[in-house]
Amino acid sequence: MRKLSVFIILLLITAACSQFSNAPTSKAWHNMNALFNSLIIARDNMKQADKELFAKRDENYSALMPILLPIDTNKTQAVATNLKEVIEKTSLIAERHSNSKYLAEAYILLGKARLMKGDFVNAIEVFKYLNTTTKSENGRQQALIWLMRAYTEQRDYETALKVAEVIRTLDLNKQNTRDFYQAKAYIHQRRGEFATSAAIAEEALKLMSKNEQTARVHYAVAQMYDIINQPAKALPHYLAVLKNRPNYDMEFYSQMNALLDQAAVRRGSAAGIQENFRKMLTDRKNADLKDKIYFTMGSLEAKKGNYNKAIEYYNASLRNSGGNSLQNAYTYLELAEIHYNQLQKYEKASAYYDSTLTALPKNSSDFERISKRASSLSDFVKYQRVLVLEDSLQALAAMNPAALDKTLEKIILQKEEDTRKAKELAELAAKKNSNVAVDLLSDKDPTFKRWELYDPLVVAKNKSDFQQLWGNRPLEDDWRRKEKQTGSISFRTERVTNTPADGSNAPQKTAPIAQAQSSTGLSMQELESRKKELYARIPVSPEKLVASQRKQEEAYYQLGKIYNFQFNEPQNAISTFQTLLSRFPNTIHEAEALYLLTLLADNPQTSPYRASLLSKYPASTYARQLLRGNVSITSDTESKANVVYAQAFNLYSNESYQSALKMAEDGLITYTGTSIEDKFAMLRIFLLAKTGQKEVYQQALNEFVQGYPSSNLMTKAKELLAVLNKK
Template identity: 40%
Template sequence: MQGGFFNRYFISPSVADGFRLFLLWVVLTVWVSGCSQYSQKKLPVAYHNLNARYNAYLIARDRLREVERYQQKTYQENYNQPLPILLPLDSTKLEPVKAQLDDAIKKASLVAERHQNSKWLDNSYILLGTARMYRQDYGNAMEVFKYVNTKGESEDEKHEALILLMRTYVEIADYANGLNVAEYLRVQPLNKVNTRNYYLTKAYLHQKKQEYAVSAALLDATFPFLKKGETTARLHLIAGQLYDLTGKSEKAVAHYRSVLRNRPTYEQSFYATIYSIQGGRTSSERFSRMLNDRKNIDLKDKIYYTMGLLEARNERYPKAIEYWKKSIKETTTNTLQIPYTYQEMGKLYFEKLLDFPTAKAYYDSALALLPQQSADYKLLAGRKVFLDEFVAQQQTILTEDSLQKLAQMNPAALDRHLDEAIDRKLKQQQALLKQAQEIAAQASNRPATSSDIPADQRWLLYNPIMITQGKTEFTQKWGNRQLEDNWRRSQKESTAQLAAVDSAPQTGTALNATGADGSAPATLTAEERKAQKDALYATIPFSPEARNQSNQRLEDAYYRLGKLYKFQFNQPDKAIPTFETLLTRFPNTSVKPEVYYLLMVSNDQLNRPSTWKDKLLTEFPTSSYARQVGKTGTNGAPTATGESEAQRVYTEIYGLYKANNLSEALSRAETALGALTGSLIEDKMAVLRVILIGKVRGVEPYRQALIEFIRDYPTSSLLPKVREMQVAAEQQTAKRK
């Protein structure tokens, strides 16, 4: 009875333990359910603050710091250009730390998903936006930063988000919106960290816009907020570069000295010294000490490059070229300096020595190695286009003149001349192959990359400099060729090389025939010699048709060469003789009116008296160039008394046309056209003249007049009608044939 009573009203110990666990579970469930992420009670807020910080925010922050350390460690500075104030973002280069970025995004997102009432919410959003910015997911990054600015609770976090938003705008080159954000932040009470980051980001924005004076001033405002160290030394180096670009050498020197006072890396201190020397602000006697310093073994190329800059500045051009060649020769594993050295050599030959073919060769080499994202690449590529055309036109003139001379030779003498040219090329091939074999033999008993092999004698396939030079020379000589058998043979051989048989022997000629072991044969078989000679004969213009084609190429080359001198190279003194040669050799050239005009302008540019204006107005009074000369006033107003007078003249001539007095109408139209230059009915008179030419002079002059109108009046409202007339004329001509 007692036992039953006890069992009925009391619980056994094992059951009691289970009951206590059940009660504990109920209490925890009630407590946790009260810790909602939307609750503002102390206990839930403390719970979510704890979890948000240690399970999400700090982990995401550490992951981003790992990414930043990796970026700083792997970023390769290009000291030939102004260094970027902030390291550029490139998601492909951050691919090895993609996992850290992904984890940072994941952990930062947890705060927004589970801890909305946490005080770390804004900070986590900022980390999320920053990680997306590093991933170059700029759209989502901007949305996050804008959200923090709109919904955030702390002013400091709002300002931090806006600074990062400005940085994102800079990365996508939206400078207008970036400046709008900067202008808003300018009047905000920023804390020290945000003030520092604001100045750096705005300085970076102005640097990207090439507003170097503003950028340098903003950097000056940043330094009071920075501690000594490599980062500060780097920013002083950049400030010096920016002041150099704006011509403020004293301020540049002050910053270069500050580099040395901020615990710089060896490279930073080296380049601070180099930049001071380049500006002529440090004794050049330091060069010998720098060259003898063992720490500068891998930097000798930069030292010689700087020595060349100083010699060029003092107009000692041969010495500058000598130092630049030494710079290339002293290059070790880091080839970053080479394209900039080639660029300076090309610039010297182009701007000072006016040796355009040599300038082209160096620009070719520079572009082959210069990064396409470099600020100089686009400028160099544009200049190279004109140099390519210049060299091509010069080569055309040399080639066609040489081939025409060969065509006039006595057949027996020509045959002997071709045999001698083939023999010369064969000897050159043998000499080049022997030199290559000697270099290979020297390298055969030592490692191919051994540093004790002289730079100019390393096996070519292990020398990136020689590979680049070889590619450039090959393209210049042979053009772009597919890798295939017998790529040198017959028609594939360039006419420039074939024409060279009439000029001095050229070095670097490619082999035309090789033995089974790759060696150059001492002699050619009869079949090989005949094949080479036949290929040479095939390019010589013996027939009248071939001579006409050769002359047409010559005429076009002189015309293009003269325009390059005049417009691209700004050398009217060389354009004038080129155009005069064109007129002398091809007096019936179709571009004579334009050449007259260009000769007139070129002589005026040199303040030389000439008769080209009179010749243009006399021989081609109705050409567009004559009308250009006939214009008066700054707005191109007609020389007649006004639009009413122009209309009266047109009406009279049109009346003659309607009365079928065609010859007189044409004569008056050609006379009046110059007087109507700039009037509203100038193109209308020109169309009437075209119609009169067709009726008076026939089909061919009519077709030519139509072509001239289309060329001279590209914006005329009458152009569609004239094109219809041109199509009808072409159809009529085709029917007659």
């Protein structure tokens, strides 16, 4: 009987301690076990993980500071053990202590740990589950805030903002209000909505205590105000950074950016601001930060429009970088932007953009934009060089033999002299003390020159010179053999039209200039060999002259498209296309050039280029594009189109090709916009092939591929084009 009583008592105690019981003893028991066996350990591990990630973060103070540290699974590997412990301990609470008052906190820690590991799907499920099941209002608020953060890290900003709208209806406590404002400001910052983000972040700052995270938010808000060109609002935040226990780098950058904004809002004289920069340069603590100081000084001059002075300071930043590739990337970028946007020196801009890409991290937000710009500029410079080169070659071809021989000799000797001087300067730079004293403000040192392999402009120029002389040669034996395909040469010369009576352009061998030869060390044999190589590139025959002109024709066409589509410079595009049409009236690109000139006109409907296009190329894709918007398609129109197409096809079947071609072209124009327009276009292609109009046939095929990407006949068009290209 006693044993039965003991068993019953134990059974009652066990039932009372069940996690599904709401009895006070059960809750107290599970609260105690959840807290001391799991939650405290999970809290400590999460706190340690947050602390370590924040301490080891990589901040780029030259780029926009994120309001919250983005989730980076590569960096969270360092705290993988802590996160694993958090997940294990919080999972125990969910499994064994479901009636504990700490359950909501356990789920928050569990979801956060999964989020930090990059497990977005499970993290979102945890936060959603907690939102719908918890009775804790604080737990629900935190779940929704972290759910919003999870969607933000997934770049699902629309869903994140929908969650934000739900949170706005809740009565948040102070801590959750602060976290909500930070998370929402982070969304708008990621979306590029800087004014909205800055305004929301300012509300969060009112609820934040003094610490380094607060300093980060102040810095980010200041940067966003700078981006939207409101320095008066940015300046107080830069100054507030200094009052919130920042690290030295953040303090340093805040001071420099504050000086820029002071200059912008006229709160300090130019002399006073320059004096502050001088003090920073002479401060021994800033010995490793001179490149940033010079960079900021360059930015100040660029904002004032003093671009030459800005370039001096940016070059000083590069000289004092000490191998800081990231800072160099932003310095190269500023140099590229100045040469591209303000100075419009595209060749130099291209070299600086290329240098930017070599130093800029590929995960940078600007990497894709800069890559596209660099690619566009590379093509632009290539075609510009073609124009200059072919003009020079054609000018040489027009010279009399004696003048041509002397000119080629001067080119070779001048090149040798330039190479010798560059080598001397490189040797001087290599021997020069790297700690040479430089004027702190003017940064002028006439004897300084960077080693050529570190100078992007010198490298780009030498690479271009090599390709112009030798072409794109692979790294292999005998790359200098004459049989290899040669490149092109770069020089400038005045056009001379005098030619001998017999019309011969063969060069006359003359004695090389003795003085020049002695300074360069070239032997007569080598000089004559180089002259012979250069002469082989000059278009002295009618065939070579036509080939040279074709290169110019293509260059004008490509430059016009680059101006129009990539640089967004319509006036330059118009003038380039006009030059193309005037210099090459029979160009194969005439239809497209007329079409683009029509679109670029102030009033396309009355443009003479429109009339010319419709008159000369009525069946072209470009003409139909202009007409398509003016055609009203009805069922009657479709019916007539089918009748005309059937008649044209019957003529084609009966081998009446000329009649069929005329009917197909008329139908293509008359029934533009109908459902069988692509059939008319394909029938026309067949008929052009039958009538032997090869060039028009090829052009029609290319236009079909461009104009009817969704046509069922696209496969056939590509097959025909492939056969044509193969032939």
